[in-house]
Amino acid sequence: MGAHAKPSPPALVDHHCHGLLRTEPGPDAFAALLSESDAPAPSGTTFLDSQLGYAVRRWCPPLLGLDPHCAPAEYLERRRELGPDETARRLLRSTGITDYLVDTGLDDDLTGPEELARAAGGAAWHEVVRLERLAERIADAAGDRAEFLAGLSHAVGEAAGTAVAFKSVAAYRYGLDFEPNPPGQAEVRAAADRWLACRTPGGRLTDPVLLRHLLWSAAETGLPLQLHTGFGDPDLTLHRCDPALLTDFARAVRPTGSALVLLHCYPYHRSAAYLAHAFPHVYADVGLALSYSGARAEAVLAEALELAPFGKLMFSTDAAGLAELYVVGAELFRRGLARLLDGWVGDGAWSAGDAARVAELIGAGNARRVYGLGPG
Template sequence: MDGLPPLVDHHCHGVIRYAPDAGTFAAFLTESDRPPAAGTTYFDTQTGFAVRRWCPPLLDLPAHCPPEEYLARRRELGPAETRRRLLSATGIGAYLVDTGLPGDLTGPDETAAAGGGAGHEVVRLEALAERVAADYRGSERAARAGEFVDALGRAVRAAARTAVAFKSVAAYRHGLALDPRPPGPDVVRTAVRTWLGAGAPRLTDPVLLRHLVQLAVATGRPLQLHTGFGDPDLRLDHADPALLTDLVRATADTGTDLVLLHGYPYHRQAAYLAGAFPHVYADVGLSLTHTGPRATAVLAEFLELAPFGKLLFSTDAYGLPELYAVGSALFRVALGEVLGGWVASGAWSAADARRVAAMIAAGTARRVYGLAGVNDGAGNGK
């Protein structure tokens, strides 16, 4: 859609610094963490076709060129130049980067610099807790539960001073049907003793996940919550955003905004919650990247119930700069087709369509996350 302000990618990840081989590249085109079935490739997906549609021209190749030709050109240019070309073509002006994933990935500043934008950090709560737990090693770790709890609280508060938001992946670690009540201090310490005593493995204890959510809510920073589809590490039916209804009610008067990420195929539930509760917002990212030419239909479904100032653009790009290019391109096309169609039918005015487009593209994210240059298209501030 023409005339949009610089996009705010309110949820994304770093980009790999190395040149991937064909198998590694293709693995980033899917949410699966498994190899493709024999005789198939992840290039034969909506995401794979979208990459071949939008990215080759940015590397001086024809659209839809074969994957082998595209990857050869990528190797010729090198990772840094490929990253610069792809990210600078997205129209993204601000990158809110979740830094909780492992690997040799670019951070917020490096990612944003390649695209000519500004970088901001989103802190993943579970990864933060696991880093704090690394300091509580040895045979006495379980006896130091109270000390760990205090250290974790300090770490969350310290992160809130520089991060623009927190993120929880409780959907992966347990599911979204969490008790919305803050767990009591004794219950938390008991859970910590068990976790530390087991060697502080991957954090899946529902008590500690609830405690992390409550710590984040207390800071006043927006809290992003993964909902909907992802890799096979989650149970899809446990990631329905409707399961968060009790938590949404319990946090209604805290002053903290909740941002429901992804949503698909439960994006209508996310849109409903955004419409029913003033502090809830819904993200349209990732869903569009993985639905390709059907992104127009998916975006229209988001817009059925959600107030227009409650939706936010993102790419959820991870690993490949191509996913930034695809996510932003599909968003522009889908937004133009949906809103343009409504204008053509007489349902909307052109002025209203431009205003709503600016909200979703950037203005609402700037307002919710407190970014400089707030302008959500509606004259609202926060």
């Protein structure tokens, strides 16, 4: 490395993310991807006027040859000049993310895991299978309840042979206040009959019995099970997405050996930290929360680190659609964690060696262990 070469950022494993848009978004579509709202910004305003929007304008323009905080119109024009492929290449390759664990159940219009990893310069990719989307595809092809349930059992087992984890959005479809124990076979058959009788092709799975059946079917494979918790778009009811509601489920599912990974968690990240503290098989992240909290990301991360064991937190971006969200997620995580750890070392509360080890654990090591990825 030359005397003035910029050092490579520490490696990160993004343990929960999504693909990118294949086409260039217009200004409104770009801004909409910076919000969880399903409605336009109020007249005369934009979703770029947010902590996430300002973080994008701080960290992404220099990677495209512009000044930090340049005007949104200037940035979007530069994006159009480069095109979606070159924009993604420049942005993704700046992040230091070595492994992408991609939830493939969000939108068929997004790039798949292999395309994402190729744009990032040949990073490793791994699939996370979304349970509800899997069940909906099986239902679309099934002729009756018996065919649906047999197909679902086969599909979960087959996915367990190739994916590194399952993911559930039961928080959206029902809430986390579901009955914790596995439903009986007669209960599952009756629920499947009800759902299939009223369902149209492509219809969403919202039946609480079938959602529980999915969760338990996945847990019994032994693979990690990622669970959306905390805030999201208006499809969910926030108070029913508190991870503390999963306490009885965490107790019940522990004998399966499956790790429960609580995603996002905000504003209940302290509840998630408690569950990770109390249960050996529970893990957490605050990835999406860091991106949306922007300049306040350090405070959110500090609150998660109050109680969670350092071997239980993991880095993620939850990026979807825009490569900018990978950049912002990585920058805010690294910088927020570095400021926290430097302060604790400076106060004498931590040693420098311990700080470096914890940064590696949260950034990559914990995910490599939990998902069986092997050394980086």
